[in-house]
């Protein structure tokens with residue numbers, strides 16, 4: 001049985017980022033994933049057959065804030081991704097509108113739009129090049145056993161003793177369940193429908209979002225100025241998946257009030273259930289949770305991966321510090337300091353998503369009046385606008 005200092009269950013965006021952040025330390029690190037290594041086609045030209053778009057764009061795309069982009073660059077992610085310099089938000093049920101721009105902050109951009117699989121692929125390449133972190137795919141867990149000084153992890157591909165077990169295994173985390181870490185959670189009774197779409201007008205480097213009675217729809221700008229990745233959070237995902245392309249194009253045109261002109265083509269659609277879930281504790285002796293394993297939030301402000309990346313960065317810092325001080329990576333005081341560093345920010349972000357979601361879902365005329373008023377007040381106030389933009393992008 002091989003002894004390691006950190007064993008990460010989950011080779012998604014957040015587990016790989018933690019692995020990459022630790023690749024230069026002399027900690028012995030293993031990442032295990034029960035799924036297959038993500039394969040991505042080289043970016044290629046789009047093809048179109050009428051309204052059907054066939055692009056090499058992966059359906060899962062994330063808006064990554066500038067601060068997290070800086071972290072990803074520092075840990076070696078080599079990815080050229082389109083940036084966005086403006087964000088425009090509309091209340092489709094009223095007159096409220098807010099626009100945020102990088103210029104207001106004296107920055108060139110607010111963040112970047114990345115295809116999750118492509119970002120994972122560059123992190124995998126980086127780990128492979130450095131050769132200091134072992135990454136195993138198709139490695140289902142057979143058993144996780146608590147022992148005095150850590151955990152014994154048994155898989156079909158090998159057995160390890162680790163002083164720190166990290167659950168980066170997503171919203172349904174087996175590590176979290178095994179450790180009996182309880183959560184508060186509820187479903188939004190919505191799915192996020194994602195797809196790449198081609199638009200008649202250029203997106204001009206702006207991310208756009210509409211809050212409407214038919215759902216919340218975000219258009220994230222891609223490298224081609226007429227391509228966007230959309231997320232439509234709605235209650236009728238099944239019906240939308242069953243529609244033909246022309247019906248989806250028409251629906252998106254209506255929801256966006258034609259802001260980007262006609263929807264010229266629609267690529268493959270996928271739907272993900274949306275839940276709010278937060279683990280009361282992220283740590284136990286010899287164990288920590290990061291990313292969606294610790295918290296999942298509504299994607300309406302594109303913050304889920306961002307707060308997960310901030311977890312990975314914070315945990316990597318305390319683990320490197322532990323190494324310098326000759327402490328065990330499973331030390332509960334150390335892990336508590338990671339939890340203290342991240343929990344309040346994550347809870348605050350989750351609470352804000354809830355306020356936005358409930359506020360925009362409400363059909364109560366008083367609430368509708370208040371939200372339109374609030375959006376316009378934020379839009380007209382340089383100070384409030386800067387505060388919100390900084391919170392969303394640069395914290």
Ligand SMILES: Cc1cc2nc3c(=O)[nH]c(=O)nc-3n(C[C@H](O)[C@H](O)[C@H](O)COP(=O)(O)OP(=O)(O)OC[C@H]3O[C@@H](n4cnc5c(N)ncnc54)[C@H](O)[C@@H]3O)c2cc1C
Pocket residue numbers: 009010011012013014015032033034035061062063064116139140141168169170171173174192193194231272273290291292293299301302303304305306307308
């Ligand atoms: C529609 C939608 C749009 C979003 N848009 C944005 C956005 O714009 N910006 C943003 O910041 N966030 C966004 N998010 C959130 C973001 O996608 C997630 O927060 C992020 O992908 C979570 O990454 P993760 O690595 O924690 O989990 P996951 O991506 O779920 O990865 C978990 C990994 O663990 C592996 N695994 C699971 N169980 C086991 C097991 N038992 N053994 C071994 N391996 C296991 C899985 O195979 C997977 O590779 C969005 C989410 C949705 C649903």
